[in-house]
Amino acid sequence: MALVLFNTMTGRKEPFAPREPGVVRMYVCGPTVYNYIHIGNGRAAVAFDVIRRWLQFRGFEVIYVHNYTDIDDKIIRVARETGETVRAIAERFIAAYEEDLAALGVLEPTHRPRVTEHIGPIVDLIRRLIERGVAYVRDGDVYFRVQKFPEYGKLSKQPIDRLLAGARVEIDAAKEHPLDFALWKRSEGDVAWDSPWGAGRPGWHIECSAMSMHYLGATLDIHGGGQDLIFPHHENEIAQSEAATGVTFARYWLHNGHVTVDEEKMSKSLGNVVLVRDVVREYGGRALRFFYLNTHYRQPLRFHREAIASARSAVERLDGAVAALNHALPGSVPGEAPAALLEALRAIEADFTAAMDDDFNTPEALTAMFALVRTAHAVAQDPGRTRGAVEAVLARFRRLDAVLGLLSAAEDVAPADVLALVAEREAARRARDFARADALRAEIRARGYAVEDTPEGPRLKRVSRS
């Protein structure tokens, strides 16, 4: 079995093989940092995090670049409104972004380049495009000459003439052609850099071309982003990059589907933007991550309370299985894991692998995880369980969760006061003072923990009732 993935460029699933054996070069368009991210941005981050993790699981070295667009019209606008500097706003929202992604269990990329720190490569790329005659200068602005790139539209499958018909393309007298787009915009003040064409700043698309090629070379293996980036952003990236280098820019284009809220696209005008941090606060980051992973990354995803609450319950079940194993470990008998168990674990991993190899089918991979949950409880409840058996199941959980990233990282040790209440309740139960025991259970619950009585003694579980 080999990994196949859906390539937007060809419109079908293809076997995946990186250009250089063993090494995957991957670039995913990052946020423009002028606001807190919403759950759609979060989905993209999680989707490509899992893709990256799966490639690593499969033994590839992954060089993963995820950029920050820290200079842009939108940031400048916010700066004007708040009186802050562009730089301060960018810093603030980069920090917020990293906080949000950490809550979602997203691993750090290999490189996190910022546009403002790569003006040199951007200017170089624009210079090459001008030299080749595919870009032109107009009064301090530089535009890409779309008609000089015959393949324009190949990713979005939209012929140039169709793009014009019916579309509201901004008419700008400075441009030779309505579809020409800015590579460099004349500007002044604290948001301008020197260039051969005068002071200015990069246009909207050039940074991704310049930074991805700066870190990964002229040809990347995987380029990803939300499906709304297909046109014009990625189309323009292809045009700029390939016009400059003459070689294929990205070999596989991956795009995640959109998140809608109550049937509608999130937008500020509708007032239905849901922020990652708000969902994290109410349901926890892992619940949101599960919510994402429960749907294939290319499918549309509708956000609503019932779905996210269901995800939270599912994560608690996953936690419960690991907790049961940990709890069962001390009482297990010395010995190796039975062969039948090892075979069952292998079968579960085979199912998991087949699912992930099929265009990163995380919903099916989760099915395998829940098979592991059932196995875990069967082992944990077996009075004759061996230490080897418990450890084998735990090891498999850790191994598969390295891909999904759903289990809580730290062992959750309850605070001393809660532990004292648990001990008190046990004493009451032994004395058959059940009224007192129940009162103590309610008290523990109020502090955020549920007590479960097991043959091994009471077990605590963190609860997230809101």
Added chain:
RNA sequence: GGGAGCAUCGCCAAGCGGCAAGGCAAGGGUCUGCAAAACCCUCAUCCCCGGUUCGAAUCCGGGUGCUCCCUCCA
């Protein structure tokens, strides 16, 4: 007007020609001082109409409904 998708149990969701995964919720049972957790059992012929096929949720045609892109956007 052009382009890309989607429609499967109360909710979410896999499935890509051969007896309809999984999660959440629900009902019954076991266990428990009672619970909780867990375990067992129950719970769908796949939007509609045609067609292809021995056989279709899966392919083709036609409807209907919905989403996204063509404008900054994950």
